[in-house]
Amino acid sequence: MKKFLVAIDQGTTSSRVILFDTSGNIKFISQQEFKQYFPKNGWVEHNPNEIWKTTLSSLKKVIQRAKKLNGKILSIGITNQRETTVLWNKKNGKPVYNAIVWQDRRTQDFCKNLKKNDFEKKIRKKTGLFIDPYFSATKIKWILDNVKSSKFLLKSNNLLFGTIDTFLIWKLTDGKHHLTETTNASRTMLFNININKWDDEILNKLKIPKKILPKVKNSADNFGTTNTKVVGNEIPISAVLGDQQAAAVGQACFEKGSIKSTYGTGAFVIMNTGSKKITSKNKLLTTICYTLNGKNTYALEGSIFIAGAGVQWLRDKIKLINNAYETEKIAKSKNNNDQVYVVPAFSGLGAPYWRPDARGLITGLTRDSDWKSLVRAVVESVAYQSFDLFESMKKDGLKPNIIKVDGGMVANNWFSQFLSDIIKLKVIRPNVLETTALGTAMLAGYQIGEFKSLNEIKFKWKKNRVFTPKLNKLLRNNLLQGWRQAIRKTLA
Numbered sequence: 478m479k480k481f482l483v484a485i486d487q488g489t490t491s492s493r494v495i496l497f498d499t500s501g502n503i504k505f506i507s508q509q510e511f512k513q514y515f516p517k518n519g520w521v522e523h524n525p526n527e528i529w530k531t532t533l534s535s536l537k538k539v540i541q542r543a544k545k546l547n548g549k550i551l552s553i554g555i556t557n558q559r560e561t562t563v564l565w566n567k568k569n570g571k572p573v574y575n576a577i578v579w580q581d582r583r584t585q586d587f588c589k590n591l592k593k594n595d596f597e598k599k600i601r602k603k604t605g606l607f608i609d610p611y612f613s614a615t616k617i618k619w620i621l622d623n624v625k626s627s628k629f630l631l632k633s634n635n636l637l638f639g640t641i642d643t644f645l646i647w648k649l650t651d652g653k654h655h656l657t658e659t660t661n662a663s664r665t666m667l668f669n670i671n672i673n674k675w676d677d678e679i680l681n682k683l684k685i686p687k688k689i690l691p692k693v694k695n696s697a698d699n700f701g702t703t704n705t706k707v708v709g710n711e712i713p714i715s716a717v718l719g720d721q722q723a724a725a726v727g728q729a730c731f732e733k734g735s736i737k738s739t740y741g742t743g744a745f746v747i748m749n750t751g752s753k754k755i756t757s758k759n760k761l762l763t764t765i766c767y768t769l770n771g772k773n774t775y776a777l778e779g780s781i782f783i784a785g786a787g788v789q790w791l792r793d794k795i796k797l798i799n800n801a802y803e804t805e806k807i808a809k810s811k812n813n814n815d816q817v818y819v820v821p822a823f824s825g826l827g828a829p830y831w832r833p834d835a836r837g838l839i840t841g842l843t844r845d846s847d848w849k850s851l852v853r854a855v856v857e858s859v860a861y862q863s864f865d866l867f868e869s870m871k872k873d874g875l876k877p878n879i880i881k882v883d884g885g886m887v888a889n890n891w892f893s894q895f896l897s898d899i900i901k902l903k904v905i906r907p908n909v910l911e912t913t914a915l916g917t918a919m920l921a922g923y924q925i926g927e928f929k930s931l932n933e934i935k936f937k938w939k940k941n942r943v944f945t946p947k948l949n950k951l952l953r954n955n956l957l958q959g960w961r962q963a964i965r966k967t968l969a
Contacts, residue, residue: 479548482922483539483712484914485532487557487641488720489578489742490789492531494539495914499551499927501937503911505542507535514575519582521824522575525563528641529648533708540710552925553703554716554917556723557641559664562616564627564689565644567635570652573627576641577616580743580782580824584615585833591615596682603669603676605754605763610825610833611780613640614666618683631686638689640665642717649714651704657691658698659768660722668693670754670765673773696722696767697924716920720913721745721778722766727916728881728907729935730766736877739913740886743827744784744859746866748777748875759869760829767920777875779828779866783821785886787855790823797848805889808853814956816841818861818963819854829869830968838967841959856892860899861960867900879903883912890942898948899956908939 481504486493490513496505509531514522543550560579565572577583588608591597597608606612617638621627630636639647643657662668662675667685669676675690694700700714718726721739725747728737733751738744749766754775756763766776783790788804791797798804818840820826825833839851870877880902887893887906897904909915919934928934 479546480927481543481548481550482918482927483536483550483553484918485536485553485555485645486720486911486914486917487528487532487555487645489558489580492528492535493914494532494535495911495918496539496543497915497918499922501909501915501919503909504546505539507538509535517583519585519824521578521580523561523578525565525572525576525644528576529645532645536708540708550710550712551927552713552715552921554718554921555642555645555714556718556720556913556917557645557661559640559661559719559721560611560613560616561641562613562620562638563641563644564617564620564636564638566630567637567652570648573630573636574620574624577619579611581616582610582825582833584610584619587615587618588833600666600679601756603671603679604666605663605670605756606666607760607762607831608666609831611827612664612666614679614683614685617685621685631689634688636689637691639691643691646700646714646717649703649707650701651707653704654701655691656694656700658694658696658717659765659773660696660719661717662693663765664719670763670773673768695769695771697769697920713925715924716917718767718917718920721747722776723916724883724913725749725766725776725916726920726934727909727912727914728883729938730881731931731935734877736879737881737883737912738863740784740859740882740884742784742786744781744863744884746779746863748870748877750775750777755873757869757873759872760831761866761869761873762828777870777873779869781859781862781866782824782827784859785884786823787819787821787858788886790821791852791855797852801885804852804856805891807849808856808891811849811853814853814857815843815846815850816959817846817850817854818959819851819858820963820967821855821858822967826967829865832968835967838963840963840966856889857895859886860892860896861957863896864899864957864960867902877902879905881905881907883907883910885910893944894947897944897946898953901946901953904944906941906944908941
C-alpha cells in the first residue's frame, strides 16, 4: 500500500488540501476559493464557516483520491494564514463575528494610542513584533469591545479564540482540542517568545482574558485525530505551522542564515537565525521559525502586505487582465517601465516602514502610459518592496548571497529574473512551488517517525531553475531611484 502525507493549506483567498507521497511529490490537489468581504474602508473579513466548508470539502476529496490510488494517509499537517482572528461559541462552534483578516486596518487608531508610554518597547522585547493592526491582539480586543454576544459568552466561559489553525483543529476534532503552536502564537502580539508562554502583562494591558486562548504546543506534536463523524476517517494531525514558517521548512531552510521568500497574496522573507533571537535595528520582525522538542529556532522576517493581491486587484477590481498568467507576457512586451510606479499600500505598508495609514499610489503617468504600463508596474512593485527588506537585512549586518523563492508569483519567469536583478542576489526556484504545504506535510511525517531527521527532509528538496542578476548597473540604479521617490510621495 502506498503511503501519503496530507497538507491542509488554508490561505487568504482559498483553501487547498494537497496529497503528497513520502518523497515530497504532489499526487493530487483540491482547492476552493472563498469570498473576501470589505465592509468598510480598510476592513477585510472572511466568513469562518466558508473557510471551514471549503477546507472540509477539499479534504474529503483528497481522502477519496488517496483511496483510489490504493494508499494510506499517514498524517495531516496544517498550515494557515497567520494573524487572521476568529472567536467562536464553545458549545456549538458558531463564530461570534466574521474572521478579521491579517490585512485589516480597523484598529489603526487604537494601535497608535497603544504605542504611547514606551509600551511598544515591551511588546518588541517580549514578542519580537511591533504594535500594528496586522497582528491578532488588537483584532481580538475589537471583537470583545464591539460584539455583544462575545461579552455574554465570555461571562459563561463559552468563548474561544483562535487563529485559523486553532479553528480548524477544533472543527476537525469535533471540539475536542483547542490548540495552537508557537509559530502561530508568535504572531498574535500576546505570546512571549523568550519563554513560550502567553504574556500576562500584555493580556492585562489589552484586557484580553487568558481563558479564551488555546494551549500552545510544538510545531511538530500531537494535535489529536480527525473525528470520523466529521471527516469520515481517523487521521492524526501531527504538525501545524504558520504559512511562512511552513514555507521555510518546505524550502529546507534548516541552517542558520538560510533564507526563503514566498510570493503569494503577500510576500514574506524569512531568515533562519538558529537558536539565537536577533533583534533587528531596521524594523524587521523577530519571530519563531519552528519549535521542536521544546526548543525554538528563531527567524528574522520582513512582511510585504500586497504581492499577488496586487495582481488580483488588476484582475478583479480594475479588470485589466483575465488571469495572473497574463502578467508575464504583458511585462515582457514592454521595453521599459515608462517610469510608472505603483506603491500597492492597499492595506498600509509593512516592513520596513510599518505605516498602517499609508495608501496606494500611482506615479509617473504620461500621455504615453497605457494599461500595460500599469500591469508591469504592479508586478515590479513586489521586487522593489523585496529590495527594501534585503536592504534592512544588510543594515543589520546580515549578507545573504542566495534566496530560495516560492509561491504563485515566481512561476512568472519575467518576475523571477527581475527580482534577481533588483535585489542583486541569486534567486533559486524549487521543483515544488507549493512549499508551504510541503513544509507542513514533511514535518507531519517527521513527527510520526516517517523521517528520522530534518536532514532527511532536506535531501528531498530539489531546485528547478536559478536566476542570476543581469541588469545594467545604471539602469538598476535609475529604477530604484524612481521607486524611492514613489515611496517618499506615499509617506508624505
